Each structure stands twice: as C-alpha cells, then as structure tokens.
Amino acid sequence: MFLNSIALISQEVLEASILISILMALAKQLQLSQRWVLIALVMGSIFAFIYGQNMGDVSEWFDYVGQEIVNASIQLLIVILMFLATFLYSHSIFSSNKQGQIIFLANAIAIVALAIVREGAEIYNYLIGALVQPDYVLTVTAGSLIGTGIGISIGVLFYYAMGALTGKKRHIIGLVLFSLIAGSMTSQAILLLNQADWLISTPVLWDSSHLLSEHSLTGRLLYGLIGYEATPSALEFAGYLGTALIILFIGMKKMPKIKCLEQTINA
Amino acid sequence: MINYMKILSWKNFLYLSIGFLTYSSNVIAGPPIIEIEIKDHLFFPSTVEIPANKKIKLLVKNLDPTPEEFESYDLNREKVIAGNRKVIIFIGPLAPGEYPFFGEFYPKTAQGKIVAIE
Known part of the structure; x- marks a missing residue:
C-alpha cells in the first residue's frame, strides 16, 4: 500500500505540477505576480472535492459512461485554453498590456484548476477508500505525502531549470513542453471517448512496451509528463501530433515580437 | 376500393418507421x-x-x-x-x-x- 500510494499520488500530482511550473515560468517571463497559482490551487481543490464526492452519480450519466465524457470534456477544454495561453503569451500586443495580462492569468488559473479537478477527484476517491481502513491510514498518509512531494519537486525542478535558461531557449523549451502536454491531453481525451464508445476504435500503431513499459517507474513518470503510451492507436497519435503542432505553430509564429517585448521590459 | 391516400397517411408511415427501427436494432445488436x-x-x-x-x-x-x-x-x-x-x-x-x-x-x-x- 505504501509504494502503491507513492506511485499513484506522484503520477497524479506530476501532471498538474509540470503544467503549473511551465505557466509560472511564462508568467515570470511576462513579469507577472505568481499569486494566481494559489487561487488556481484553491479553486481546483474545491471543484475536485465536489467532483470526487459525486463521482458515483456522474459515472451513471450517458448510460454509465459519464465519467469518460466529463473527463474528456475537461481535457479538451484545457487544450483549447492552452491554445489561448500560447496565443496571448506569444503576441506582445496582448502580453504587454494590462488587460491582456489579466486574461493570461485568468486563463492560467482555469487551466490549472481544471487539471487539478480531474486528478484531484481520483486522488479523493483513492484516499476516502484507503483511509477508512485503520490498517492503512499510516502507510497511505505517508505514501501520499511522499508522492505529493515527488510530484511537486519535479515541478519545482522544471521551474528553476527553465528560469536558468536564456530568453529564447526558455521560450522554445517551454513551448515544446507545452505542446507535448497539450498533445497528451488530446490523446487522453480520444482514449476516453473511445472507452465510452463515443469514438470508433482505430488500430494500434506500435507497441513499445518491450522498450519502455508503462508499468515501469520511467514509463509512469513519462506518462505523467508527456502522456507516454506504449500502444497508441492511430487516432490518439493523430490527435497528439495535431495538437502539439498547433501549439508550436501559434507559439513560433510571432517569435520576433517576443524579442521586442524583452527589449521593452529590459529598457 | 382501397383508399391509397389512407394507406400513405403519416400514421402508417410512423408505424412503419418504428417497426423498421425496432427490427434494425434487433438485427444490429449492441456488443455482448x-x-x-x-x-x-x-x-x-x-x-x-x-x-x-x-x-x-x-x-x-x-x-x-x-x-x-x-x-x-x-x-x-x-x-x-x-x-x-x-x-x-x-x-x-x-x-x-x-x-x-x-x-x-x-x-x-x-x-x-x-x-x-x-
């Protein structure tokens, strides 16, 4: 139970943690206050609690596939908001004025809160099940705390690693990571809709489980980080690639303007 | 004499449609x-x-x-x-x-x- 809770919680926390660290790095680049993270964490936790508590009822919606539909909608909404974040960040006309910055922060709050809702609801269900059994309370609490610690640490590491990079490198690496996370969100949404039988199942494109198993620690970390899947279907892969390319396209298109913004900030 | 207009009424069309849909849903049964x-x-x-x-x-x-x-x-x-x-x-x-x-x-x-x- 101890190792299981570490693995489970760290994987769930990691996804939101990386997303937070990249958005924080982008906000820092725009010289914005980081108080938005706190608002996002509180809002996300409240909604995760509500969703987690009502998971049983939600699951019964749409002929017992409500959970997939709600989760896929959350994932797709996050992807759309990530498109908007990339657009706002990359166009100095928005990122350099007050209104644009407020929209950027409100958007960042929505992305993080939504990411926490989904992962948090799962953690909530895990904990209410495990913590009612006296034998497990100590091991599960300790494991969950360590798991949370691991998830947050990796996020913090990412944040400072990105901070250590110079402007252009930070922009490119941040953008690539952002595109991979958005890609992973789309492929997860496709998988969920397929699980609910709302989308047709397409053939598996490859099987890399012998190279890197999803059971392994690295596999689980990579799943949390960039949505590593050992046996992706054609549709999941297409969704992943398409989304990642859209983010790169939006973010790369206005590169010269970022330089203009940096010069304005430095001046 | 058969009144064709009556046969082609919307009610009969509805019954036929329901019949067809019931038939097809029985033929194209859901997954086991x-x-x-x-x-x-x-x-x-x-x-x-x-x-x-x-x-x-x-x-x-x-x-x-x-x-x-x-x-x-x-x-x-x-x-x-x-x-x-x-x-x-x-x-x-x-x-x-x-x-x-x-x-x-x-x-x-x-x-x-x-x-x-x-």
Missing part, C-alpha cells in the same frame, strides 16, 4: 455484455474469456463500499468505480491473447485478466 464484480478488493471472475476481434461491453459492479479503479496498461483502460456502484467500460476489438487488468487502489489483491479467444 460481460459482467465483472469487485468484492473484498478482488475481481470475480478474475479470468474473463471474450471473443477476439469483437467490441465488448464490460459491466463492472463494485460491491465494496470503497471506491476502486479498474486499470489495464494492455487494454489502455482506466476508470474509477465508486463504492456500491456499477460502470460500463467498452473494450476491443482485441487480437487473440491475454490482457491483464488490476484495481489501481488495491493492486496486490485486485487482479485479473481478459483472454481474447478466436
């Missing part, structure tokens, strides 16, 4: 339903045989008061099942072979496998 139960953090049955290359509707009933998460790396499936609730998970079409699954909240005990047979 396979039932799995979770009790005391164990899956019953723990080995489920299904026909290969066919879509299957898994009906997973959680008889425990605590939530469980049905998870399978090989099936690419993951779903929380609240205590004393049931859910539906679509799987397949699968190539012949074995596909292990487990309860992510209690992976030591809650284990099982789907066996797709040609």
Whole structure:
C-alpha cells in the first residue's frame, strides 16, 4: 500500500505540477505576480472535492459512461485554453498590456484548476477508500505525502531549470513542453471517448512496451509528463501530433515580437 | 376500393418507421455484455474469456463500499468505480491473447485478466 500510494499520488500530482511550473515560468517571463497559482490551487481543490464526492452519480450519466465524457470534456477544454495561453503569451500586443495580462492569468488559473479537478477527484476517491481502513491510514498518509512531494519537486525542478535558461531557449523549451502536454491531453481525451464508445476504435500503431513499459517507474513518470503510451492507436497519435503542432505553430509564429517585448521590459 | 391516400397517411408511415427501427436494432445488436464484480478488493471472475476481434461491453459492479479503479496498461483502460456502484467500460476489438487488468487502489489483491479467444 505504501509504494502503491507513492506511485499513484506522484503520477497524479506530476501532471498538474509540470503544467503549473511551465505557466509560472511564462508568467515570470511576462513579469507577472505568481499569486494566481494559489487561487488556481484553491479553486481546483474545491471543484475536485465536489467532483470526487459525486463521482458515483456522474459515472451513471450517458448510460454509465459519464465519467469518460466529463473527463474528456475537461481535457479538451484545457487544450483549447492552452491554445489561448500560447496565443496571448506569444503576441506582445496582448502580453504587454494590462488587460491582456489579466486574461493570461485568468486563463492560467482555469487551466490549472481544471487539471487539478480531474486528478484531484481520483486522488479523493483513492484516499476516502484507503483511509477508512485503520490498517492503512499510516502507510497511505505517508505514501501520499511522499508522492505529493515527488510530484511537486519535479515541478519545482522544471521551474528553476527553465528560469536558468536564456530568453529564447526558455521560450522554445517551454513551448515544446507545452505542446507535448497539450498533445497528451488530446490523446487522453480520444482514449476516453473511445472507452465510452463515443469514438470508433482505430488500430494500434506500435507497441513499445518491450522498450519502455508503462508499468515501469520511467514509463509512469513519462506518462505523467508527456502522456507516454506504449500502444497508441492511430487516432490518439493523430490527435497528439495535431495538437502539439498547433501549439508550436501559434507559439513560433510571432517569435520576433517576443524579442521586442524583452527589449521593452529590459529598457 | 382501397383508399391509397389512407394507406400513405403519416400514421402508417410512423408505424412503419418504428417497426423498421425496432427490427434494425434487433438485427444490429449492441456488443455482448460481460459482467465483472469487485468484492473484498478482488475481481470475480478474475479470468474473463471474450471473443477476439469483437467490441465488448464490460459491466463492472463494485460491491465494496470503497471506491476502486479498474486499470489495464494492455487494454489502455482506466476508470474509477465508486463504492456500491456499477460502470460500463467498452473494450476491443482485441487480437487473440491475454490482457491483464488490476484495481489501481488495491493492486496486490485486485487482479485479473481478459483472454481474447478466436
């Protein structure tokens, strides 16, 4: 139970943690206050609690596939908001004025809160099940705390690693990571809709489980980080690639303007 | 003399449509339903045989008061099942072979496998 809770919680926390660290790095680049993270964490936790508590009822919606539909909608909404974040960040006309910055922060709050809702609801269900059994309370609490610690640490590491990079490198690496996370969100949404039988199942494109198993620690970390899947279907892969390319396209298109913004900030 | 206008009335058209839809839904039957139960953090049955290359509707009933998460790396499936609730998970079409699954909240005990047979 101890190792299981570490693995489970760290994987769930990691996804939101990386997303937070990249958005924080982008906000820092725009010289914005980081108080938005706190608002996002509180809002996300409240909604995760509500969703987690009502998971049983939600699951019964749409002929017992409500959970997939709600989760896929959350994932797709996050992807759309990530498109908007990339657009706002990359166009100095928005990122350099007050209104644009407020929209950027409100958007960042929505992305993080939504990411926490989904992962948090799962953690909530895990904990209410495990913590009612006296034998497990100590091991599960300790494991969950360590798991949370691991998830947050990796996020913090990412944040400072990105901070250590110079402007252009930070922009490119941040953008690539952002595109991979958005890609992973789309492929997860496709998988969920397929699980609910709302989308047709397409053939598996490859099987890399012998190279890197999803059971392994690295596999689980990579799943949390960039949505590593050992046996992706054609549709999941297409969704992943398409989304990642859209983010790169939006973010790369206005590169010269970022330089203009940096010069304005430095001046 | 037969009144053709009466035969072609909208009511008859409606009856015909309902008849056709009922007929077609019987012909194009949904995927077969396979039932799995979770009790005391164990899956019953723990080995489920299904026909290969066919879509299957898994009906997973959680008889425990605590939530469980049905998870399978090989099936690419993951779903929380609240205590004393049931859910539906679509799987397949699968190539012949074995596909292990487990309860992510209690992976030591809650284990099982789907066996797709040609």
